[in-house]
Amino acid sequence: MGINILWDPLAPEGIELPVARMIAMILGREPELIDYPFLIEGYDRTRNQYDAQNILDRLQDTFTRRYPISGPLLLVTSHDLYVNGCDFVFGLARPACGVAVVSTARLGNEYYGRTPDDTDLVDRVAKEGAHELGHLLGLGHCGNPECVMFRPRTLDELDRKRKMLCPACTRALAP
Numbered sequence: 001m002g003i004n005i006l007w008d009p010l011a012p013e014g015i016e017l018p019v020a021r022m023i024a025m026i027l028g029r030e031p032e033l034i035d036y037p038f039l040i041e042g043y044d045r046t047r048n049q050y051d052a053q054n055i056l057d058r059l060q061d062t063f064t065r066r067y068p069i070s071g072p073l074l075l076v077t078s079h080d081l082y083v084n085g086c087d088f089v090f091g092l093a094r095p096a097c098g099v100a101v102v103s104t105a106r107l108g109n110e111y112y113g114r115t116p117d118d119t120d121l122v123d124r125v126a127k128e129g130a131h132e133l134g135h136l137l138g139l140g141h142c143g144n145p146e147c148v149m150f151r152p153r154t155l156d157e158l159d160r161k162r163k164m165l166c167p168a169c170t171r172a173l174a175p
Ligand SMILES: [Zn+2]
Pocket: 131, 132, 135, 141, 151
């Protein structure tokens, strides 16, 4: 099954291909970068964040009815995301519908007052993108802190993950 990536025009430019290539390496599937003018809604003025569930609702609607695609879809956005009950999320997947979103807002060094570095950014977007796509391909969370399917709560936990699935998750993903 093919996997698809939709890159928000406001998301960091010029790293789409390196991210797609790294996701292909992690999941063993080549993503297709799709081009569609998708309008992101769900802005919460008081939080200055976007409701990830609202984004998934619209992704689901758009890519099943208006512009049907086959295979799981990941949206990469620069908007900071939340879900009810969480201050923020790096990303969110809705496996039953084959849609997921990942945010670059907290993946760049600059957010943490560190020197910007595209290599760090590509690594993190690829790891979190592959994580959400992994959910769409049927994987759950993994207890191995080095596995892409581990759920990181901080940037350091995210950086500790390796750019690969652990052996158990690799076996679970095998067709
Ligand atoms: Zn997860």
